[in-house]
Amino acid sequence: MTLSSSQAPAQPVYSSLDDVQQQAARMREFFGTGQSRDLKHRKQALTDMKQWLKAHEKEVLQALHQDLGKAAYESYITELGLVYEEIDLCLRHMRGWAEPKRVPTPMTMFPSTSTVYPYPYGVVLVLSPWNYPLQLALVPMVDAIAAGNCVAFKPARESAATSAMLIRMAQEVFDPQFVCGIPGSDHMNDWILATQWDYIMFTGSPRIGKVVMAAAAQFLTPVTLELGGKSPCIVNDDANLKVAADRIAWGKGINSGQTCVAPDYLLVQENVAQKLTELIKEAWTRYYGEDALDSPIWPHMISDKHFKRVMGLITNRNADSKILCGGEGDETTLKIEPTMLSNITLKDPVMGEEIFGPVLPVITFKTLDEAFGIVRSFPDPLACYIFSESKRVQQRVIDELQFGGMSINDVCVHLSNPNMGFGGVGNSGMGAYHGKVGFDTFTHYKSTMNHSTKMDIDVRYPPFTAEKKNLARKLMG
Incomplete structure (x- = not known):
């Protein structure tokens, strides 16, 4: 009403x-x-x-x-x-x-x-x-x-x-x-x-x-x-790296990473990892300026609690890891710079939970089987992303990994199509x-059946004669 x-x-x-x-x-x-x-x-x-x-x-x-x-x-x-x-x-x-x-x-x-x-x-x-x-x-x-x-x-x-x-x-x-x-x-x-x-x-x-x-x-x-969950973003070495970088930087940046289908971590083939991360950094600078903390279009974390949680994921990491870009935050505005971390291990805290912030851990792989093994080490994610020009590689991801939904050569956009359902599986x-x-x-x-009373074939009623059994087998295979 x-x-x-x-x-x-x-x-x-x-x-x-x-x-x-x-x-x-x-x-x-x-x-x-x-x-x-x-x-x-x-x-x-x-x-x-x-x-x-x-x-x-x-x-x-x-x-x-x-x-x-x-x-x-x-x-x-x-x-x-x-x-x-x-x-x-x-x-x-x-x-x-x-x-x-x-x-x-x-x-x-x-x-x-x-x-x-x-x-x-x-x-x-x-x-x-x-x-x-x-x-x-x-x-x-x-x-x-x-x-x-x-x-x-x-x-x-x-x-x-x-x-x-x-x-x-x-x-x-x-x-x-x-x-x-x-x-x-x-x-x-x-x-x-x-x-x-x-x-x-x-x-x-x-x-x-x-x-x-x-x-x-x-x-x-x-x-x-x-x-939710840890949604992987896999980048094969045959990907269009410039397009991949722009789209990954956008998907991780919207709402300052506070998105259930944001690419949670980056799995990139090792021979293109340096080039891709440089391009992502360039894209963030192009989108939000040299200092995202001063950008009027860079969102902030929802609360002080979540600000401190995400800053803790940046600072609490293994000794061999590196901050490729970002890493700073402003507690007065609750803004955190878009951040990339390299040399991250699966034991680092940033890999122990859904990040829900503008932090992108980078893990390299040699083969798709190795990448798939990393993805399978986590509960089934809400989303999965693959950047590759190979139909075979794309299909392998679809066939071999379990996830809620995916975008191919993009991130996050599959949920924007109201002609497809959006949902998770398992833990997601x-x-x-x-x-x-x-x-x-x-x-x-409501499944309903309207059975006419004009005829009432007695094949279902006892006694179960041989004739009725034969007829049932013919009708029901």
Whole structure:
């Protein structure tokens, strides 16, 4: 039920577990009216969301700058623009996606028809992170609304300005029984996870993903987990090194490396390693100037805690390692220079966790088998990247490594295509979303068979005669 601001009802107050559970109950009651399942309602909801974002675009981009220091252009192409694309795709196709689909029926069930009916789960909970606080809250919300669900979402407390903007949007655009934003608090995570939802979408770390999954298990609630991991970037010696360097430098630099699909570490064939690292350094200088700490378009770390964590990964390394470029940080602005480290070993702290910052460890290899062995020494990553002009090499990476998704001769861009699902595998997540895959994620497909009563062949009924057995074998192979 979308509405004008003058029609907006009083917003829920969340000061206890009971408040959260009552809100979930009100939303489930609203879902039961069927309003959220109406296609006209779904389209109007997404249209109203986009109109609100368009009308408040400057404020939204300013909030992202306040939280993460993102330039307006970077915020548009990596956050707001992707939300617009997702809305437009769903508006174009949701009618077809929502239609019942006839499927074949086995001869053993003649005369029958079989139909699959898309049906929303009900009340969906979206838990979004701070690194892309707009996109990672709204894209799954768009998919869930397109599928006919009611949505409760809790944005991250760390990205306070954007989270406040999202909650304001929900309050000004939607009836809280249909879509509501739940502010974070000291106890909110516990309250939310003690409440029954019909589906949970979580984006964040594997550690918290396990907590969410365990809580969901208490209610047998299905989940989609978008996590992370150490996403490798493999550069073969036949790669176009200039293009590779520009794209790697861009992918590691966006949001100051605070991207779940950022190239986490560089695996480069040893005979081109020096040339590639020189080109990456040149690209960073070209993008952000001689001193990125003074660049108005170089983002900062989300908090002092994360600043200190990433600076610790730079300083705490083996004695033979080297800083090829960068390495400095400014605690007053929370900015860290784009940094490359060489002679890194798998035992260095920077290889012991997902970096989530502008630090690129460089490890060389002689053969692809050696590179693959390094990749396999870590849990399955969310993304994998290969730079090579060889189709054979590209296909080997696809065939022999496990990962959530990949870009070939680029980084990060595969998630921008709403016509493909985006998701992890194993430690990097489960399930996927974006576009039709997102619609499917938030949809239960009801399989139904309509068996006519005009005929009732008795081949399935006892007694099981030889004639019936022979007929069953002919029909069922």
